[in-house]
Amino acid sequence: MSEKVVFLDEVQTKTMNVAFSHFKEHTNWDLFNTIIQDDNENIKIAFYCKSQLEETRGGGIEQIIYIISKKDFRIKTINKSYSR
Secondary structure, X not given: OOOOOOOOOHHHHHHHHHHHHHHHHHOOOEEEEEEEEEOOOEEEEEEEEEOOOOOOOOOOEXXXXXXXXXXXXXXXXXXXXXXX
8 A cells, every 4th residue: 555645725624634533533544645626515435444344344455435515514424334
């Protein structure tokens, strides 16, 4: 896996802070990848993380997607999916 440095603009930075703060407050999983998709009204931020063994019967990969409004920086939706 390769690492890439990406510079975010001010709006992307604010939305990333909202999503990451919520993520850290509600999980204790190991984050290993993040994807940001930016459109006209919202920013979609997907966190890919490894769940802890005791939380998910053996551990696995969790995808948590935050859809955040660019207008007021509020979380509109949170979607989660899990795979082993």
